[in-house]
Amino acid sequence: MKSQYVDTIKKEFKEFVIGDPALINETYLTVKKDTNVMAYVDAVRKEFGGLITGEAVLRNEVYLTIKKDANVKICDYLYHQFNIPLVSIFATDERKKDGHFRVHYVFSCDREDAFIILKINVEEKSPRYRSITSTIPVANWYEREMQDMFGLVPLGHPDPRRLIHFEDWDAGLYPLRKDFDIKTKPKRVKGEYVYRRVDGEGVYEIPVGPVHAGVIEPGHFRFSVAGEPILNLEIRHFYTHKGVEKLFESIPFDKAVFLAERISGDNSVAHAVAFCQAIEKIAGVELPPRAKYIRTILLEHERLYNHLGDIAGIATDVAFAFGAAQANRLKEDLLQLNEYVTGSRLLRGMNTIGGVRRDIGDKKDKILLKLSTFQQEFRKLMELLMEMPSVVDRIETTGRIYNDIAKELHVVGPAGRASGMDRDTRRDHPYAAYRELNFKVQTHKSGDVYARTRVRADEVHESIAIIEQALWSLPEGAVKTGVKDIPDGCALGYTEAPRGETIYWVRTEGGRIERCKVRDPSFCNWLAIEYAVLDNIVPDFPIINKSLSLSYSGNDM
Structure with a gap:
């Protein structure tokens, strides 16, 4: 009978129960201290109900599947209306299941110890979706990363240049797709990264790196200066990209702990x-x-x-x-x-x-x-x-x-x-x-x-x-x-x-x-x-x- 009561509570309040260890004849239900996260979810349902196609609550993570073209509106709503930070964006390749890639937007409801994850489906035949970078600048590198690693094109991105792939790599290589062989060696082609330029009298560039005089790893810094004051800096990294996320998919769980230890x-x-x-x-x-x-x-x-x-x-x-x-x-x-x-x-x-x-x-x-x-x-x-x-x-x-x-x-x-x-x-x-x-x-x-x-x-x-x-x-x-x-x-x-x-x-x-x-x-x-570095000296x-x-x-x- 005890398990029946527990199951009833878990069914009725499943979004609030985050743990239920059973010890002999005692069952402990860990519940969230604050349930305001569901108020945010309710607000999204009320404002965009017709654009939400699926919901799931897993511990302190609320997953909302939304229509692809609604990503800008709903992300902007959570970010600006409720001041909820966007802490990560990533893609998954689920073409074997239903022919789609999925893009996930992770929002952190800090004071409620909860996360809202918005998901959109991106079709394999047309791997494009609307960029949110213009309204939420933190999305910049995430969207460019997904473009390089999955081939998902963020339409309207203000800076669609490659991020991780270099210009002398052959196009069409998407390492985090499931059909990409980890042993693949990219073909080299002609190509050069185009840096932002600052023009004007007395303005010149100082390139630093990617190889440095010390023992630090490679990274390129290109300064535009007028005298000593810095007018612009553009960085270019990923010279030693290790393919760690792909490696995780090919090793057992216990070895993955050691891999995580060596990322940084x-x-x-x-x-x-x-x-x-x-x-x-x-x-x-x-x-x-x-x-x-x-x-x-x-x-x-x-x-x-x-x-x-x-x-x-x-x-x-x-x-x-x-x-x-x-x-x-x-x-x-x-x-x-x-x-x-x-x-x-x-x-x-x-x-x-x-x-x-x-x-x-x-x-x-x-x-x-x-x-x-x-x-x-x-x-x-x-x-x-x-x-x-x-x-x-x-x-x-x-x-x-x-x-x-x-x-x-x-x-x-x-x-x-x-x-x-x-x-x-x-x-x-x-x-x-x-x-x-x-x-x-x-x-x-x-x-x-x-x-x-x-x-x-x-x-x-x-x-x-x-x-x-x-x-x-x-x-x-x-x-x-x-x-x-x-x-x-x-x-x-x-x-x-x-x-x-x-x-x-x-x-x-x-x-x-x-x-x-x-x-x-x-x-x-x-x-x-x-x-x-802006308004500072070199x-x-x-x-x-x-x-x-x-x-x-x-x-x-």
Whole structure:
């Protein structure tokens, strides 16, 4: 009889029930704290009822299938009417099922911990759909990416140039279509990328890259300048695109965790956890409480050493060698602590589907002692940096990203929060043990290098507080739940990486990965640098670049 009551509740309120683990004779129903997301859905139904052809609610994800030509109106309605950010766009190849491709628009209802995903069908015979970039600028790279990888043409896109494919590649190669062989080698043809030109007396171009003097990966920057002030910057990336999303489709689930860890090497925990969460949601797996806390500790350890590296880089680029040396020394201490805790300086090999591979509870006292010493030294470092006139003069008002630009480009992470965007996945879509821990989302308003430095410094203290809370509250018990079979399904996984919001969407079918869409934070933030450098001088570019902490590897997947 008990199961009958539970089934009735789940049927009547299915959109609000997000978990139902059964323990002996007890069934726990996890429900959403706030159900305002359905108010948004109701508003869309009321305004565009005749254009909605299908609905589905999967955990905290509401899928609405809409008519293809309604995508601009409904996306614009959600984005502008309700101020709901568009966090990802991706395509799937479902021609074997019904002869269609599908384009998915993922909107994040932050305060409700929910997502609205709009879907449109695009016919194989006419792979075209209406671009939304003119009204929602963040769609720019997503639509160009789908054009290159799936051959789906966004009609009316203001900049339809290739994004990932280079001009000397033969046309008609669409690597993420199901009939594309991963071993294919593209034929080379004649072609050249046409950069934007700024004309005028005294205006000239400075090309930088794609090969750089240091050890960083390739990326091209073309500056238009008049003297020293920068009039325009255009970036060109994807020189080392690795075909990661295609690789996911050809490897088993356990190996896919290792692949996720290597998408962006210094954000390996964030990527692995996001992928594992998507699979765990599909499988209906509830993590042991201890595993949730350990994941949280690892995620914050990753944030700490990344922020120290960024602060060291900023100090280097303003020629404050002593401050940079101190920051790098503290970063090395954190990397050694990572190795002590997990056996890996970059925290790799710890996460697995269903939890974590190894326990860390017996190392609590040393972690707490090391972090206490580190925090004292970090405070002294920041006092040194922020009281040095030559440092402050170089970073204040430099590389500003104004709030409206940050919002339109969906700038994420510390870069977005430094421009007044109060968004943090740890709070807005709680995962791991963040729901049980207290922390403050650090924001700033000025949007310059100074603000981005301050946000990172403040987040260092918050991360230490989170780790301390998690260690003192670490529950007893197992660190992993066994997962035998992964059913067919789809789900989002997400984390707040050191660089910002990281999103995975995974579809499983027949015991394998059918589609895995990865959205690294740098995919959002790279375009922001084109605005951050305006009205600055060329020698300030390295500081601005470092303050945004952009990843080539995470972007060039």
